[in-house]
Amino acid sequence: MSDRQRPVKYRERAKKTLLEFQATAWLLYFYSLPFLFAALWQLISGHLWLFLISFGCFFGVLLSAVWMSKGRKNKHHFQKRKYTLQQPFPLMFLASLSLGASAFAGAFLVAGLGLLSAIGHGVAATVGSWLWYGLDAVGGSAFDEVKDKDSQTILAISEQSIVNIEQAEKSIDNRFLKGYLHDIVRLARNVVETLVEKPEKIPKARRFLHSYLDATESVIERYAKTHKQVDNNQLDENFKNVLQNIVNVFAEQQQKLIEDDVFDLDVDIEVLNTLLEKQGIN
Numbered sequence: 154m155s156d157r158q159r160p161v162k163y164r165e166r167a168k169k170t171l172l173e174f175q176a177t178a179w180l181l182y183f184y185s186l187p188f189l190f191a192a193l194w195q196l197i198s199g200h201l202w203l204f205l206i207s208f209g210c211f212f213g214v215l216l217s218a219v220w221m222s223k224g225r226k227n228k229h230h231f232q233k234r235k236y237t238l239q240q241p242f243p244l245m246f247l248a249s250l251s252l253g254a255s256a257f258a259g260a261f262l263v264a265g266l267g268l269l270s271a272i273g274h275g276v277a278a279t280v281g282s283w284l285w286y287g288l289d290a291v292g293g294s295a296f297d298e299v300k301d302k303d304s305q306t307i308l309a310i311s312e313q314s315i316v317n318i319e320q321a322e323k324s325i326d327n328r329f330l331k332g333y334l335h336d337i338v339r340l341a342r343n344v345v346e347t348l349v350e351k352p353e354k355i356p357k358a359r360r361f362l363h364s365y366l367d368a369t370e371s372v373i374e375r376y377a378k379t380h381k382q383v384d385n386n387q388l389d390e391n392f393k394n395v396l397q398n399i400v401n402v403f404a405e406q407q408q409k410l411i412e413d414d415v416f417d418l419d420v421d422i423e424v425l426n427t428l429l430e431k432q433g434i435n
Contacts, residue, residue, distance in 0.1 A: 176225035178286065181218035181252065185211050188259055195263075206262045213255030220248035221286055231290040243289040253279030304355045308345055311362045314370040315341045321370075321377035327389060333396035334373065340403035341366060347410045354410065361406060369399050 188211035195204035224244030231241050257275030260266045266274070315338055322334040345362075348355050376392050 176222055176229060178218045178221035178225065178248075180285065181214060181221055181248075181282075184252075185214035185218065188214055188255070188263075191259075191263060203263060206258065210255045210259040210263065213251050213258070217248040217252040217255065217282075220244045220251065221282070224248060224289060225286065228287075228290045241289060245286060245289045249279050249282035249286075249288075252282050304352055307355060307359060307362055308349065311341070311345050311366055314366050315345070317370055318373050321374045324377045330389070330393060330396065333393065333400055336400045337369065337373075337396065337403060340400065340407050341369075343407050344403065344410065347407070351410070358406075365402065 188207055192204055192207035192211055195201075195207050221244070224241075224247075227241035227244060253275040256278035257271050260274040261268065261271030264271075318334065318338055318341075322331060322338075325331055325334070344358070348358055372395065376388075
């Protein structure tokens, strides 16, 4: 995979995970309705200037709701993983400011309240938004020891693969299979965290992270999507055998990292692919 392709693949995987998190700021959408009704009333009454102001306030609150929803999803994405490429844009903070400005304009220009009262409405709306929804996630990217940008991208993509495996695991009910998946996630995270501590080994781990971990994510997601569509005990048994093999490989590579051996990550990926084909999963 080229350097340009990796960030694109990372964004696609992250977007897929975000779609599973519903964070609609419904309260702000509801709060926008009085401004809409006020705008319609001003239009019916023939007050064009007040209609434009009221509709502007409605649009401002509606925009705040959209930004807050997107910001909450970004915050969820950021907090779900330890290694990220960049800090999310502070949409939640921007949404709260837009909400406060709209509330101030509505109180002062439409409702005709005094300046201090209107400012109080604006401040209350902003602070209320912070208290109800919170603010954007903050924190470092945990890449203090990894200076190379390409290595950071590799680790971020690997982290995203692990998160996607966790998401796929939620749709699998078999507790024995879930146990293997928990082991895979734990071992994969151990490998990534060890590589952060020993970034000089990342080049040797490249094939393992891009090929073996990627193949693991792919087969788990395919099984999670299809296993409920067919009643096939043999498929479940085959998948269990595949997971056992994956756990063994992950544990082996983690042990080599701990022992400071040559990190033999020149894993024959074809072995995994052949196994998947034989077990009727790939």
